[in-house]
Amino acid sequence: MLDLKKIRADFPILSREVNGKPLVYFDNAATSQTPQQVIDVIVDYYSNYNANIHRGVHTLSQEATDKYEAARHTIQKHFNAAHAHEIIYTSGTTHSINLVASGFSSLLQKGDEIIVSALEHHSNIVPWQMLCEKTGAILKVIPMNQDGELVMAEYDKLLNENTKLVFVNHISNALGTINPIEEIIEKAHQVGAAVLIDGAQACPHVKPDVQALDVDFYVASAHKICGPTGVGMLYGKEEWLNKLPPYQGGGEMIAEVSFTKTTYAGLPHKFEAGTPNICGGIAFGAALDYMNAIGFDAIAKYEQELLEYATKALLEIEGLKIYGTAKNKTSVVSFNLEGIHPYDVGTILDKLGIAVRTGHHCAQPIMDYFKIPGTVRASFAFYNTKEEIDTLVSGVKKAKMMLS
Amino acid sequence: MNIQEIQNEIIEEFAMFEDWEERYQYMIDLGKDLPLINAQYKTEDNIIKGCQSKVWVHAELEGDKIAFTADSDAIITKGIIAILIRVFSNQHPKDILEANTDFIDQIGLKEHLSPTRANGLVSMIKQLKLYAIAYQTQLN
Numbered sequence: 001m002l003d004l005k006k007i008r009a010d011f012p013i014l015s016r017e018v019n020g021k022p023l024v025y026f027d028n029a030a031t032s033q034t035p036q037q038v039i040d041v042i043v044d045y046y047s048n049y050n051a052n053i054h055r056g057v058h059t060l061s062q063e064a065t066d067k068y069e070a071a072r073h074t075i076q077k078h079f080n081a082a083h084a085h086e087i088i089y090t091s092g093t094t095h096s097i098n099l100v101a102s103g104f105s106s107l108l109q110k111g112d113e114i115i116v117s118a119l120e121h122h123s124n125i126v127p128w129q130m131l132c133e134k135t136g137a138i139l140k141v142i143p144m145n146q147d148g149e150l151v152m153a154e155y156d157k158l159l160n161e162n163t164k165l166v167f168v169n170h171i172s173n174a175l176g177t178i179n180p181i182e183e184i185i186e187k188a189h190q191v192g193a194a195v196l197i198d199g200a201q202a203c204p205h206v207k208p209d210v211q212a213l214d215v216d217f218y219v220a221s222a223h224k225i226c227g228p229t230g231v232g233m234l235y236g237k238e239e240w241l242n243k244l245p246p247y248q249g250g251g252e253m254i255a256e257v258s259f260t261k262t263t264y265a266g267l268p269h270k271f272e273a274g275t276p277n278i279c280g281g282i283a284f285g286a287a288l289d290y291m292n293a294i295g296f297d298a299i300a301k302y303e304q305e306l307l308e309y310a311t312k313a314l315l316e317i318e319g320l321k322i323y324g325t326a327k328n329k330t331s332v333v334s335f336n337l338e339g340i341h342p343y344d345v346g347t348i349l350d351k352l353g354i355a356v357r358t359g360h361h362c363a364q365p366i367m368d369y370f371k372i373p374g375t376v377r378a379s380f381a382f383y384n385t386k387e388e389i390d391t392l393v394s395g396v397k398k399a400k401m402m403l404s
Numbered sequence: 405m406n407i408q409e410i411q412n413e414i415i416e417e418f419a420m421f422e423d424w425e426e427r428y429q430y431m432i433d434l435g436k437d438l439p440l441i442n443a444q445y446k447t448e449d450n451i452i453k454g455c456q457s458k459v460w461v462h463a464e465l466e467g468d469k470i471a472f473t474a475d476s477d478a479i480i481t482k483g484i485i486a487i488l489i490r491v492f493s494n495q496h497p498k499d500i501l502e503a504n505t506d507f508i509d510q511i512g513l514k515e516h517l518s519p520t521r522a523n524g525l526v527s528m529i530k531q532l533k534l535y536a537i538a539y540q541t542q543l544n
Contacts, residue, residue, distance in 0.1 A: 019424075340479075341457060341477055341478035341479060343456045343457045343478040343480070343481065343523060344432075344478050344479050344480045344481075347428075347480050348428065351424050351425075351428065358456060359456050373457075373458070373477060374456070402425070402428065402429055402432055403432060403479060
């Protein structure tokens with residue numbers, strides 16, 4: 001059981017008002033809120049040991065380096081990576097994906113195939129389209145069904161010896177579907193393809209074990225897991241990271257430079273050119289510590305309760321349709337009111353202090369599939385309550401009354 | 405009435421509303437009432453993609469004034485369009501170019517004209533001004 005009162009007190013933002021009403025924050029799939037424990041770490045960094053890392057001999061630089069590398073170990077432990085140098089700090093999921101895509105541009109040949117899923121976020125489609133244009137590789141898509149689940153029989157048909165790379169999100173941002181990544185990874189490996197899993201939406205709800213999954217690359221953003229924006233990570237198996245060329249040139253990623261030749265640094269520094277988001281990396285570690293102290297099992301169990309409660313209450317509203325009805329889904333409810341534009345519903349909810357996302361959620365192909373301009377998406381975190389869901393339900397009823 | 409007079413009239417009307425609900429209900433009703441654009445002009449060419457809601461705009465010169473028609477797939481956006489059309493349509497290109505939209509702030513709808521709102525309205529106003537430039541050139 002979660003101590004909701006104590007947890008909510010950790011998040012200063014949850015006690016503010018919006019448009020004169022208590023904030024109900026249901027846009028957690030876009031970004032999560034930050035607990036005081038993480039805010040304190042950020043303040044402490046800038047107050048006490050702000051310095052550039054890995055190169056200074058002075059005390060502040062040493063302290064900052066120690067904390068930054070300690071956070072890398074926290075991240076390694078959290079994802080159960082075999083080595084700390086398999087964790088590459090990035091600016092977030094999008095950066096991580098682009099790093100892998102850029103690396104593969106030197107490994108792919110004309111006629112090679114890349115498979116992505118129909119449930120992808122834009123950021124998971126565009127880099128691969130660019131990669132295919134550059135290399136002559138072919139992009140193939142695993143389709144989804146009416147419930148928003150991937151059609152695995154079609155995936156089997158797409159795989160062949162030309163498949164070099166498979167990209168699937170662990171959990172869909174628009175619909176909340178939890179994808180069968182174990183099966184996806186295993187089957188890809190059978191044809192010798194590498195697999196990248198986008199864990200941006202999964203990491204707030206589950207604790208992925210990259211070794212148990214046997215995944216080649218796994219990416220995540222800190223800001224969806226109670227950490228700050230602008231920092232994330234790429235996990236890559238050592239053998240794969242060694243195969244990929246550096247992504248950007250700059251400081252930190254080199255061992256030796258002369259005008260004729262540069263020797264690249266080893267992992268992870270080869271992929272970490274320039275001064276990184278030091279404070280962000282340290283706060284990322286603190287955010288994982290915070291969530292692990294609460295416990296992912298307890299979080300997942302409570303969020304499922306919220307999901308069931310919200311689904312039932314919302315479906316009682318006549319004319320409300322939920323998109324994404326997969327058996328395995330996380331605490332996201334994407335919905336529309338019949339004949340009413342999601343933008344209008346979101347606008348009225350905002351006036352009532354309720355923060356939801358409206359629009360296509362950067363997943364236009366999914367919206368095209370359902371032939372809708374977008375949805376209203378309410379996404380719940382472990383610090384939300386059933387009372388807040390009641391507020392949402394009465395807000396949606398009010399929006400319906402005003403708009404129809 | 406000139407643009408300034410219409411804007412003052414709208415400000416007076418909105419002053420009668422007690423709270424946001426009344427303001428929004430009024431805009432929603434405006435959005436519901438008006439067939440704002442002739443179906444033949446609701447084309448891909450006339451669309452302004454706002455990400456969140458779509459906006460269509462059409463302009464025609466009638467004498468020395470521009471007649472605007474427009475529409476949106478979201479009703480609150482459409483309600484605001486109705487207000488903008490009331491202000492800018494059937495005016496001289498020169499007056500349209502000189503006018504501003506500060507009155508929107510005064511009637512409590514500022515957030516809808518924020519460039520980050522992605523509802524197509526900021527682009528729509530730019531489009532109205534571009535039409536005004538084009539027709540003014542034509543009239544000269």
